[in-house]
Amino acid sequence: MIPAAVEYTRPSTVDAAIEVLADEDAKVLAGGQSLIPLLRLRLSAPTVLVDLGALADLRGVRQDGDDLVIGAMTTYDAILRDPLVGRYAPLLAAATQTVGDRQVRHLGTIGGSLAHADPAGDLPAVSLALDATMEVTGASGTRSVPATEFFVDYLTTALAPGELLTAVRVPNNRVAQGWALVGVAALCRRDNGNIADIRVALANMAPTPVRATAVETALTGAQAHHTAIIPACDRAAEGTSPADDLSASAGYRRHLACVLTKRAITGCIAGYVDET
Amino acid sequence: MARISITVDGVRYDDDVEPRTLLVYHLREQLGKVGTVVGCDTSNCGACTVLMSDPDGRLVGVKSCAVLAVQADGRQVVTIEGLAGPDNTLHPVQKAFHERHALQCGFCTPGMIMAAVDLLTDNPDPSDAQIREGLEGNLCRCTGYQNIVRAVRDAARDLREAGRSAAPAAPTPLAGEDETPDSGLPREQVPDEVIPQPVP
């Protein structure tokens, strides 16, 4: 179907956009990946579309103190390409990778995703988990709304009529000093369905880095299958002497060693390298 | 009406459009670029995929049924009709679809090829899983996808061996625009490889 007749404007400043949005039947157009399908089905029929496409200020990711500030018009694709997001908000990158398809990710924006507030949407939940804050501008000035208060109901947010979401502020979730409680490095060579050769090294499980020999012995020559891998990995902490300190108890470290060894070996066998 | 200027397959077109006009209908009905098709009402099928420049000028795959013509104002657009090189030499992705029999009814093919070009421009050496994921926005009701994946894999290899990017070469508007009214080459110049042959 074809959208109903509508007027269109592409303001070049946020202030100009706010001015047009005073019209109660005006609707913001961002990437259009939710709105245009709705217009096509005539489930939405505004009188004027306010295209934010010319507002370069609303695009891009920057660091502000400890926070990452992501402009509302930053596309999913740009988020995936941004080195800051990869470093400081890997959860956002991982979730964005699963949104829609390449075409949708080239046009759809983080601001549109959050303002649309589809309960099945990926980024609304991520913004909640990341403890993000929405930066909102309207005729009466700017305000910040925490994600916990932003999502009000089905397709409904705390944005008042005429208000614009301009950016999303994500606190830096990376631990500044990333000392591992436990680390696992695994390397394996497959021969058909069997594990021909495997080496597993553990960080911080003894006064020196150590090999998880029990796992290596159990898996050498074994089937590359979870029925063999899971019981073998339960022995990852055998022969280790992890510290018992303020960061973690020795028991917790032993538990982590088993879990992380399982992940590392599974990842290794699946053909990708994971630095757990 | 709004005045827009879009460069499609290397030719600049200035037109007055209604703001509600979807880019795909502008391409088909105003500019005669009927190679790009509409397959659904929900922006799910990808049949309408074209390349459009983003604000940084990078050509990326978009669904032209989910873009208004007014949003494409000032942008470059490449459709399936602008993909072939001089004298209609097929783009490696087109050639591989032909050779691998990666189509049956052919309705999904223009979008599928444009999506594959978009993917290979970004990732010249994708695994089969990456090809499937890269084409997840394009549906095919006929082939079962196997030959499509094979064709994209072949095209990727051919492009790598030729040391070129999948990004479309500079368009040759003359071939498409001036020679004949139906936007094709004169019959005697059409290369054999693009003429359908009966199966022996």
Ligand SMILES: Cc1cc2nc3c(=O)[nH]c(=O)nc-3n(C[C@H](O)[C@H](O)[C@H](O)COP(=O)(O)OP(=O)(O)OC[C@H]3O[C@@H](n4cnc5c(N)ncnc54)[C@H](O)[C@@H]3O)c2cc1C
């Ligand atoms: C085929 C397909 C598959 C999809 N799959 C997924 C998926 O897997 N996961 C997922 O999460 N989403 C998915 N989506 C939806 C997609 O993520 C949309 O891009 C997104 O929901 C909207 O972003 P947009 O920039 O396109 O916004 P638009 O469609 O332009 O706008 C959406 C709404 O938000 C409002 N709005 C937009 N920006 C602002 C702003 N800055 N301030 C105030 N209001 C604003 C608009 O007025 C409109 O009501 C899919 C969409 C399609 C077509």
Ligand code: FES
């Ligand atoms: S026509 Fe189906 S996605 Fe555009």
Ligand code: FES
């Ligand atoms: S070939 Fe018929 S839909 Fe793909």
